[in-house]
Amino acid sequence: MGSKALSFFGMGYVGLTSAVCFASRGFRVVCFDVDARKAELIASGRAPFYEPLVEELLKKALESKLLAVARDPAEAVEASDVTFITVGTPGNPDGSINLEQVEMASAQVGEALRDKDEYHLVVLRSTVVPGTTENVVKPIVEVRSGKRCGEGWGLCFNPEFLREGSAVEDTFNPDRIVIGACDKRSSDLLESLYREFYAEKMPPILRTTPVNAELIKYANNAFLAMKVSFINMIANLCQKIPGADVEAVAKGIGLDKRIGPLFLRAGAGWGGSCFRKDIEALLDFALKRGVDMPLLEATLKVNNAQPYRVVGMARELVGELRGRRVAVLGLAFKPNTDDMRDAVSIKVVKRLLEEGARVVVYDPRAMENAKKMFGSSVEYASSVEECLRGSECAIIVTEWDEFRRLRPEDFLRLMKEPVVVDGRRIYDAELFSSKLKFAAIGLGKTK
Numbered sequence: 224m225g226s227k228a229l230s231f232f233g234m235g236y237v238g239l240t241s242a243v244c245f246a247s248r249g250f251r252v253v254c255f256d257v258d259a260r261k262a263e264l265i266a267s268g269r270a271p272f273y274e275p276l277v278e279e280l281l282k283k284a285l286e287s288k289l290l291a292v293a294r295d296p297a298e299a300v301e302a303s304d305v306t307f308i309t310v311g312t313p314g315n316p317d318g319s320i321n322l323e324q325v326e327m328a329s330a331q332v333g334e335a336l337r338d339k340d341e342y343h344l345v346v347l348r349s350t351v352v353p354g355t356t357e358n359v360v361k362p363i364v365e366v367r368s369g370k371r372c373g374e375g376w377g378l379c380f381n382p383e384f385l386r387e388g389s390a391v392e393d394t395f396n397p398d399r400i401v402i403g404a405c406d407k408r409s410s411d412l413l414e415s416l417y418r419e420f421y422a423e424k425m426p427p428i429l430r431t432t433p434v435n436a437e438l439i440k441y442a443n444n445a446f447l448a449m450k451v452s453f454i455n456m457i458a459n460l461c462q463k464i465p466g467a468d469v470e471a472v473a474k475g476i477g478l479d480k481r482i483g484p485l486f487l488r489a490g491a492g493w494g495g496s497c498f499r500k501d502i503e504a505l506l507d508f509a510l511k512r513g514v515d516m517p518l519l520e521a522t523l524k525v526n527n528a529q530p531y532r533v534v535g536m537a538r539e540l541v542g543e544l545r546g547r548r549v550a551v552l553g554l555a556f557k558p559n560t561d562d563m564r565d566a567v568s569i570k571v572v573k574r575l576l577e578e579g580a581r582v583v584v585y586d587p588r589a590m591e592n593a594k595k596m597f598g599s600s601v602e603y604a605s606s607v608e609e610c611l612r613g614s615e616c617a618i619i620v621t622e623w624d625e626f627r628r629l630r631p632e633d634f635l636r637l638m639k640e641p642v643v644v645d646g647r648r649i650y651d652a653e654l655f656s657s658k659l660k661f662a663a664i665g666l667g668k669t670k
């Protein structure tokens with residue numbers, strides 16, 4: 224049994240994944256979410272989203288009685304020694320960060336701490352702009368609890384780096400742990416908790432100030448997004464050079480140790496709940512302090528245009544898209560998730576509809592979310608075969624393994640016109656080009 228009991232405020236991708244991972248290693252965890260429907264679902268052993276292993280670990284945690292769902296915030300704080308705040312930090316329409324959920328969770332934790340005698344550690348894991356831990360969370364908890372930070376309770380900012388699609392795997396094997404603590408006692412306590420959790424597989428740990436930890440998270444996401452936008456920019460150039468292929472270029476530069484091979488896969492652009500809103504929040508934060516961030520602006524500019532490029536490639540192969548049946552393969556923002564927040568597919572589908580195409584979509588996991596998003600404007604296929612059957616163009620938007628396995632013969636057999644746009648570079652370009660009408664991101668025309 225873990226020596227500390229933990230509570231989690233916010234049962235989204237981050238909160239639920241962390242909670243079930245801690246429970247799987249013997250820690251008692253208490254979950255709280257303001258969304259009663261979500262809390263009910265979790266209490267019944269069902270994850271409110273698809274993420275490999277999460278539901279299995281949740282069921283085991285409930286069976287072993289290591290995981291409980293609290294009815295109110297006070298119950299969660301009372302039953303734990305450490306509270307992780309894992310609520311959402313969406314963007315406002317102007318790009319600035321919306322801290323309402325963080326403020327509310329801080330107030331709830333603070334209220335609960337008023338009546339608690341034992342020392343309690345509060346750990347903010349949501350991504351927040353520099354200064355939030357010390358200038359927003361700390362004063363709210365102090366006022367609500369009537370206790371100064373460091374006297375009865377401690378506070379850390381501990382950024383989360385997990386990737387959806389491999390969230391459990393990432394939680395068990397992070398590259399590093401960053402702790403931005405308000406004082407030494409808090410930092411020591413959080414480090415000892417992680418030492419207990421990771422035992423002999425303890426990752427490197429970086430102890431720093433809260434602002435540095437907050438900046439590390441933003442700089443990290445911004446850099447990754449910039450790397451992808453960079454290779455997409457090179458991919459766009461490759462398409463104009465006969466014989467050029469971004470795959471070869473990426474491989475060549477990725478072998479340089481100073482660059483590295485990861486996040487150099489050209490495609491239809493990045494999506495997801497984090498990159499855009501974090502870059503926009505950082506840009507807004509910097510602008511308000513008179514600092515220009517042209518690299519971030521360019522990162523967004525390249526990415527905003529990328530989904531439309533695949534539609535343009537389809538138009539080039541097919542001609543007028545009006546009235547054509549176009550199959551969109553992949554809707555989730557990446558494989559192994561059902562998350563469609565800021566997914567590339569949204570822009571692709573909307574543009575296809577604007578151009579008058581008849582759109583049929585398929586995704587192994589995201590169909591429910593897609594139905595909420597697209598309503599009756601598209602046709603929903605229940606398999607990849609059904610999606611391709613009778614289509615006049617297929618666009619690969621998400622690189623699910625199920626799509627990787629398709630051979631040129633499958634497209635030839637099922638489609639009315641075998642035309643494929645590989646928006647994720649999952650196919651052997653030479654083979655596909657020799658058998659059907661084919662275009663791929665970053666592939667220069669051969670004839």
Ligand SMILES: NC(=O)c1ccc[n+]([C@@H]2O[C@H](COP(=O)([O-])OP(=O)(O)OC[C@H]3O[C@@H](n4cnc5c(N)ncnc54)[C@H](O)[C@@H]3O)[C@@H](O)[C@H]2O)c1
Nearest residue numbers: 233234235236237256257258310311312324328349350383
């Ligand atoms: N999703 C990712 O891959 C990822 C990775 C790293 C960091 N992050 C960051 O982690 C944070 C959470 O992300 P997410 O994707 O899990 O968000 P999410 O939107 O999936 O989940 C947030 C949850 O918090 C709940 N909530 C809101 N206010 C609450 C309150 N006062 N008390 C209890 N619950 C409350 C919401 O109902 C929701 O269920 C964000 O700041 C995000 O930027 C996300």
